[in-house]
Amino acid sequence: MGEEVSVTTMPQYDVILGGGGITGPAAFYALARYSDVRSVALLERRGGLAEVASGHEGNAQSLHDGSIETNFDLAKALAVRDAADLVAGFLDRHPGQGISVPTHKMVIGVGRREVALLRARYAAFVSYYP
Known part of the structure; x- marks a missing residue:
């Protein structure tokens, strides 16, 4: 073999x-x-x-809450967050089912331009997504 x-x-x-x-x-x-x-x-x-x-x-x-969808403006991200919160609430009320596993998320900027865009996005979003 x-x-x-x-x-x-x-x-x-x-x-x-x-x-x-x-x-x-x-x-x-x-x-x-x-x-x-x-x-x-x-x-x-x-x-x-x-x-x-x-x-x-x-x-x-994964459950998208608008925090890392870099193609969303703040208004759309917040609308997505509201809907995701409903799903997250359901999952929280049904623990132990194996359907929800909390994990980390990451957005990566490649190059100076993307990093600058992510920094600006962070400044605009941080108070809504602490």
């Missing part, structure tokens, strides 16, 4: 993350950027990242 690997030659990692969807790479980035972890492996069983629920058609199966 596969090639045998002995324990003495097997790569060693401080942390091994499973899944190349939204959460796996986000955790990988957070560990690499903000921790003293020296080696991280990300395992994905498919051919590439974000090929299932995290892909563009799956929409990450």
Whole structure:
């Protein structure tokens, strides 16, 4: 079947993350950027990242509240937040069902222009999305 690997030659990692969807790479980035972890492996069983629920058609199966939808202006973001709050309230009243798992979100700006846009957006949104 596969090639045998002995324990003495097997790569060693401080942390091994499973899944190349939204959460796996986000955790990988957070560990690499903000921790003293020296080696991280990300395992994905498919051919590439974000090929299932995290892909563009799956929409990450996450509850969007307007905070990270960078194509929304403040008015639209707040309307989305109001609707998302209704769903979040329902999920809070039905804990233990396995249908809601709180996790972190991230918006990334690439390059000076996008970073400047995100800084301006943050200034406009921070009092509504603390």
